[in-house]
Amino acid sequence: MLGVSVAARVEQVYREDSRRILATLIRLLGDFDLAEEALHEAFFVAVERWQRDGVPASPRAWLVSTGRFKAIDALRRRARFAASQPLLIAQLEELEQVEWSEEDVEDDRLRLIFTCCHPALAADAQVPLTLREVCDLTTEEIARAFLSAPATIAQRIVRAKAKIRDAKIPYQVPTLGELPERLDSVLRVIYLVFNEGYSASGGAELIREDLIREAIRLGRLLMELLPEPEVMGLLALMLLHESRRPARTDKDGKLIVLDEQDRSLWNAELIAEGCGLIERALASRRFGPYCLQAAIAAVHAEAATAADTDWEQIVGLYDVLQRAMPSPVIELNRAAAISKRDGPLAALTLVEAILARGELLDYHLAHSARAEFCRQLGRVEEAREAYQRALELTRQEPERQFIEERLKALE
Structure with a gap:
């Protein structure tokens, strides 16, 4: 026995x-x-x-x-x-x-991460393959997290493995010249895993703690094996977001917006670790988009109350981020910061310009932001219309409840 x-x-x-x-x-x-x-x-x-x-x-x-x-x-x-x-x-x-x-074993984990996130693989296969091979999640767990059928996830993993074999994708850490492009793929995959855990794309739960844990574990592993500034930035960003998780929902699972959160529930240990990492990364002068996003999260984390938030600094960081990585979602987030610094009218003008370009028309948070700014300006009918559109687009139950409550408040 x-x-x-x-x-x-x-x-x-x-x-x-x-x-x-x-x-x-x-x-x-x-x-x-x-x-x-x-x-x-x-x-x-x-x-x-x-x-x-x-x-x-x-x-x-x-x-x-x-x-x-x-x-x-x-x-x-x-x-x-x-x-x-x-x-x-x-x-x-x-x-x-x-x-x-x-002695090769530690390097082999890094090689495996880069192999699973190789840009030659289909984008929708990189996340499942990484979670399966690096994190040991089952196909069913991955499918449940990303609201897909297990058979679909299994097929993606099988195709990715076949691609690695048939294309003879090298099982190695990229050379120094290849590193920036390849590292970006790895960081993107880890952040996709984290985002799906932090704000699930659909379903009854806002948060998937298992995916948050796996993403942070991957970030720590990558940081241990490859301490580049952007790796520090991504890990800092995830830790700072994770520090706020206990205050993001009430006991019934309802969403609580940042301004209304009980900051005494924020995890001071994670905040200290995240802020320390981002200071190291920024000191290198080789920072990129993840470092800038982490710096924004750090400004929020360091404010004792919502009223103490340094919105001037946050807007300035968004300006730099937008130049480094142009994106309508970053523009939307910048507009939210502008609303705090310059008022809802200035923010509404920016959001309506984004929507007028045809961008983010199917993104529920863009319509929710427009509704909020209209509400603050007393434009009730426009706010109601925008909230209704946001409600049609969201697939997540806590966000649906939040928007429905906002609509009831307008009445």
Whole structure:
């Protein structure tokens, strides 16, 4: 019978190191599916061997070696019967000659992140593949988070793996010259995961804590392995947003806007960590859009009350951000800051200009912002019309309830 201490140790190693081991096996074997089979085979063998022989001094290295040998054995058996025997034999010879050391394992996690977020892969496959392979979320969990069918998510993951194999996408960290473009893909994927957790695109819940945790875990991992200013900026941005989560909803799950939040509920530890990171990033003078967004979040976080917020500084940061990364959504957020500094009429003019260009017509927050500015100006009918349009577009229940309450208040 398996001893409790050994069983607990196997579970602990799986929980803490399975993704590291998988990353190394993917590099050594050159195949996602073969590596996953090898990973599970290795842990299955560990249950029996560690009970008999004791837990090895380096469980991670033992599991990588065992998984690799199990994969080679599986390929040998397959080679005896497969029509493509010469190809399999060549693959076997190549695998048997590959050398590795335990020091490679940390780099392998970084390689895996960059592989899953390679720009050659379809954009809608990068997030599911990263969550599956790097974070170990199940296909069902990913599908539930992004309101998709599990079969659809599974197909995207399968196609992405096939693309990596067939296109021979290199399993490596980009060179210094390639890093800016490739790093942007990785940061975008991590921030997409965080945003889906922080403000779900649909469903009954505003917040998905599991996705927030996974995104921050990825951000911390990337920061540990590649401490670039924009990586610091993204991690700071996520931490500062996360610091406000306890105050974003009431006990019934209803949305509470930033100005009305109880700031005593904000997490001071996360605020301190986020502000420290953004100070380091800005000091490098090599900051980009994530750093600027984090700097805006830091100004909010440092204000003791809503009235103490330095809106002049926030508008100035949005000006710089808009030049660095032109976007109608950034324009919309800047308009909200303008409303605090210059009043609702100035903000309404900006929002109506965005909508007049045909941009953000299907974005519920643009219509909600227009409604709010009209309400503040006493233009009740225009506010009601804009809130109705926002209500038609939103797919998230807490936001629907918030807009419905605003509509009732107009009556």
